[in-house]
Amino acid sequence: QKEVEQDPGPLSVPEGAIVSLNCTYSNSAFQYFMWYRQYSRKGPELLMYTYSSGNKEDGRFTAQVDKSSKYISLFIRDSQPSDSATYLCAMSDDKIIFGKGTRLHILP
C-alpha cells in the first residue's frame, strides 16, 4: 500500500459547483497536512496547511483532516474556471510525502 493515495482524475465540474478532493494515507505518524495547487508547467503553490485533525477555512477553500479514518479533503466552493489545475495533497512527520495530484477542470 502506498503511503499516500490520491485519485488522479481528471475531475470535471461545472462552474459554481462545490468540488471535493480527497486523499487517504497509511502512516498514522503524519501530523502536518497540506494541499498544493499546481498550474500546468508551474511549481506547486501552498493552498492550505493543517496541523492534526479538524477543519480549516480560507475563503472558498476548506481543508478537512480525519486522522481516525486517515482521510483528508479539500473543498472548493463556488468553483471558478481559474481553479482548473492539479491539486496535490501532502503530509509529513519528518519528511513530506506528496500524492500524485488530481487534475481538476472547471467548465465555464
Place this chain on the structure above:
Amino acid sequence: GAVVSQHPSWVICKSGTSVKIECRSLDFQATTMFWYRQFPKQSLMLMATSNEGSKATYEQGVEKDKFLINHASLTLSTLTVTSAHPEDSSFYICSAIDSVEQYFGPGTRLTVT
C-alpha cells in the same frame, strides 16, 4: 509571501552533457532547500535535501555523483545533472523552508535529446 526562483525555466541539452539548475530564495534566507523531480502524471519525488555549508542528503535510489547539489549560500542552491541521458528528462522543482512553510520554485523543465 516568500518567493523562490529557478533558472533556467526550460532547458534542452544533448545526451552526455551537464546541466546546472539554480534555485534562489529571493527575500528570505534558507538554510535548507529541497530538490524534487516530477515525471508526467506522477507525484513530486524528493531527490535530496540541500543544507547550506554541508553536503546534501540524497534519497535512496538517487545517484549523488550524477545529481550534484551545492548549497554555497543561504539564498542559493544548485543542482547539476551530469552526463545527462534522455531518461533524466523531467520537471525539476526546488523548494525552501521559511520557518514553517515550504515555498516552491516555478520548476525547470529539462529535455535531454
